[in-house]
Structures are given as C-alpha cells and as structure tokens.
Amino acid sequence: MMKMISPYNSFRKAIKKITKFILLCIVILIIAFPIYWTIATSFKPQLEWVTFPPMWIPKEPTILNYLLIIYGIPGYRARPFPSALPAYLNSLIVSGASTLLGVIVSILAAYATSRFKLGQSFLISALMPRMFPPMAMIIPMLVYFNVLGLTNNYLGFILIYTGFMIPYSILMLKGFMDAVPKELIEAAILDGLSDFKILRKIYLPMVKSGLLPTALFLFILNWTEYAFAMSLFPKIETVPVTLAKLFSNEAGMYYGPQAALGILAIIPPIIIGLLIRKYLAYGFTFGAIKK
Amino acid sequence: MNLKSISKVFSLKVMLILPVQIILFFLVIVPTILVIWFSITDYHLTFGVDFWNAKIVGLLNFMRILSDMDFIYALSRTISVAVICTAMEFALALLLCLLLSREFAGKGLFYALLIIPLMIPPIVVANTFWLLFTTNGPINQIVSLFLGTDFRISWFSSPSLAMIPIILSEVWHWYPLTFLILYAGMTSVSLSELRAAEILGASDWQIFWRIQFPKIKQVIGIALVIRLMEALKVFDPVYLLTQGGPGTLTETISYFLFKHGYFYGKIAYISAGAWIVLFICLISFSLAFKYVILGGRGEKG
Secondary structure, rough: OOOOOHHHHHHHHHHHHHHHHHHHHHHHHHHHHHHHHHHHHHOOOOHHHHOOOOOOOOOOOOHHHHHHHHHHEOOOOOOOOOOOOHHHHHHHHHHHHHHHHHHHHHHHHHHHHHHHHHHHHHHHHHHHHHOOOOOHHHHHHHHHHHHHOOOHHHHHHHHHHHHHHHHHHHHHHHHHOOOOHHHHHHHHHHHOOOOHHHHHHHHHHHHHHHHHHHHHHHHHHHHHOHHHHHHOOOOOOHEEEEEEEHHHOOOEEEEOHHHHHHHHHHHHHHHHHHHHHHHHHHHHHHHHHHH | HHHHHHHHHHHHHHHHHHHHHHHHHHHHHHHHHHHHHOOOEOOOHHHOHHHHHOOEOHHHHHHHHHHHHHHHHHHHHHHHHHHHHHHHHHHHHHHHHHOOOOOOOHHHHHHHHHHHHOOOHHHHHHHHHHHHHHHOOOOHHHHHHHHHOOOOHHHHHHHHHHHOHHHHHHHHHHHHHHHHHHHHHHHHOOHHHHHHHHHHOOHHHHHHHHHHHHHHHHHHHHHHHHHHHHOOOOOOHHHHHHOOOOOOOOOOOHHHHHHHHOOOOOHHHHHHHHHHHHHHHHHHHOOOOOOOOOOOOOOOO
C-alpha cells in the first residue's frame, strides 16, 4: 500500500461518503414524492384537494375517499360512480386464470427448449408478441374476436393475457431448467424413465423454487395491463380500466377517490414485487440477467 | 438411437410446444394475416360489409398513410421519445448504481424503495402524474414557491410542454428496470477486485469505468434493447394525460393507431400503418434478440 492513511485522507473520505449519502437521499425523496403525494391526496377531505400553498400533510385525514371507492360515489356533483369491488374481482379472475394457464403452458415449452435444444427460431417466435406495440394488433383482433364471439368474454381475455405474457415466463423457466444437471437426466434415461416422467420426477422438483417467482411475475404483468383490457374487453372491467374510467368521466372532480383507487390498485403488485425482487431483473430481461 | 425413438422424441417435442404454437397462431399469425388483408382493402367498420367481402384497392392505403404527416410525425415522435426516455433512465440508473456501490446500513430498504415504480400499473402512474402536473397540482405550486409569484401553467394543453409530463412519467415508471439490470451486473463483479483497485487509490468513477463497465457492457446492451422495445409501446400516459393533444402534438404511434382504428373505425387505413410498424419492430427486435440477448446467454443457445 503506497498511500499514507493520514487524518486528512480519512476526513476527505468521510466527507465523500456523507455527500454521496445526502445525494442519494435527495434522489430518493424526489422519486418517492409522486407516491407520497398520491397517498396524501387519498386521505384528504375534499376541501384540501386543491389549496394554495399546497397541503403537504392532510390536516384532517379521512378515509372517506376509500369508502367512496368501495361503496361507490353518489352523483351529487356529477354522474354517480359504482363500487370498484367488482373490478377487483374481475382483475383477480382474469389475472389468476391467465397466470395459471401461462405457467402450465410455459413449463411444457420451457422443458421442450431446455431439454431438446429446439434452437433459437422457436424462442424468437415465442418472443414475438412482446416485440411490437399491442395497438398494431388490437384492431384486427377486435374484428375477428367479434366474429368468434370472444370480445367481452373471459375465455378470450385469459387467452390474450396468457399469449402476450408467456414470452417472459418461458424464458424465465428455461433459465431455471437449464441449471438441472445433465448427469441426473442421463441417469434417469438409463433407468428407463419416459420423457414426461423426467419432467415430472426430475425437472419439476428441481425448479420448484423458481415456479412461484415466475407465476407471481406473470401475475404482476397481468394485473397491470391496460391497453388490451380497455379496447377488447370493455365490459369485463379490470382495476386499471375502472381507474381510467373514473379519471376520464370526471377529470378534475375526484382527486381524492382517484388517488385512493390508485393506492388500492398498486398494493397487490407492490407486495408481490417486493417478495420476488431478487427475480425481477431476471424476469424483465427474459432470463438473460441471472438472479 | 433407432428410428422409433426418434419419432417418439419428435412427437413429444411437438406436443410440448403445441400449446404455445396454438396461442401464437391466434395472437400473432392470424392478426398479421388480417392486417395484411385489411391493408389492401377499403374495409371500414361503418360500411356494414363483412371484412372478407371488402373491396381490394391495392397499395392505396400505404400511399395515403405514408403521405399522412400525422403518421410520420407520430412514428418519429415515438422513436425520439423512446430514445430520450431510455437515455434518461440509463443516466438515472447509473447514478443510483454509483451512489449505492458501497455497503451501508439500510441499503436494502433504499433498494426496495427504488424499484417500487416498476410494479405500479402504467395507468396508475399516469394518474399519479396527472395529480402532480394538473393546473393546481403540486408541481405548479412548487414552481410558484420558488418564483415567489403565482405560476399556473396547464401542462397538458401547452404545445411545447405537454410532452414533458409524459416523458417524466415514463422515466419514473421504467428507470427501475435499467437500475435492476445494471445493479445486477455491477454486483456480479468480484469484491476483491474492487478492493484492490480502491487500495491503489482509484476513484469511484475510475473503478466503474475501468473495471465494472467492461464486464457489464453486454448487460447494458440487454437493458437498452429491452427498454427501447417497451418504450416504443408507450400508450397509457398519452391516453390518460393528453389524449394526443393539444392537436396531435403528443400522439405516439400506439395512440395514432388507436385513435384512427378504434374511434374512427378506419380499419383498412390503420392496417397499412400497423403493417409498417409490425414490420419494423419484428425485424429489428428479432435481430436484436438473436445477437444481443439470446446470443449473450453464453455457451448454450
């Protein structure tokens, strides 16, 4: 070590550390502000929604906004707005079913690609649904889903979500499956296990710890999706669609309930996201960045 | 391996990927064929003709949409917004990675706080930014406090400023993705190497630029490709915050397709545009995936 550790040096180091920490805190404050403001607004009574100077902390906090979301908004100044609870149920049904179906389909496809080396063309074709803006597909889908009677239909909804989210889960699960030791599989083949049994008896137990993060990741994607839900299935209102409706119906009227519904909508994905935060980078990069 | 077992493996392979292929058929192949069909016809929702009976008009739609300045502007606007957002997110993510490079108490909490925006539904992000930027929202008020006078700008109807809330909401929503990827890459560089550099007196920036950056170059490539791909889809904030307005000044390609197809029912016209967008995206991202993402998976492909 060439450098002398002088008091001056360690003092400089401490200053640098503190500066970095303060800078980090400032950045985090700025980043956290939008969420803080939404939470604060959701607890404000109507008189405090618009004030000058801004009301940083609700003076008379109230849960009325949340009650309005749960029980519906009576039409005292504008059109009445129904309770948001059915939207929650729809979101749960659609996201849950698509997640389940997506995981099953992905397990099969991931097993095929991981074990038999299907080559890149299959993987790239499976990724295609993520590559273009969904709006480019929504118009033709609207036309032929109408012909097939799949618009405003839970089955169509679940199929769409499954198809557009599985690129993530196939590659995520393939990553987990690639880690299964080859010797184990060779031994299983020697024992005369069929390919399907190998999936059930060897692969599935080995990737068990990866199944839940994959499923939860799919659930977040399904829960947060808006464009398909709004254009193809307007009658099966999910939480994002309800929020957009509350927003566009009475923009500027209902700051409080809008914020409250926003907060209610982000609680499930945030809890899930924090549970699987180790896998988020892995999921969003289609398994290219290891956990 | 005898012929029988080969045919067995093959049929199982087919069985395993069949569900995905069926879904892809209905969600990608059929719509693509329909897009191509619509784009050479004059199909319009309100004409009352079934789409298979629509009149074929050749390349008329393509000529019309390529001379429609709204389309050209929407396309170039989308690409520039995607590039600006990706660059801003990258800078912010890099800053945060450098600030978080040392261990300290409470780092886990900071990390968790920083990645929260990623999990928020885009429509809620848009709603949140609407609450912030609305005429009597806190952003105008903070500016007023600094200026000392009443500052009231209606951001969403100002031709020069309307894009700002949209870009900021995109950056706020998606920077955690770049951050997660960069952070994962940076923490994979071995600690002893960093210690050694530190003892030799390297600055944080030198450590990053000389040691960490060369090792995470490929990771950065992945982050940029994926982020660019998602940024080209931007729709929710435009739909909620400005509806493409004022005029068509904040229309992105998704919003353009939505407005003309979904609201005006100009299916044939919009299909020509969708076809152009699909073509550009599928070709460029297939190549990007092949070389940057799947190619980067190392030994096996």
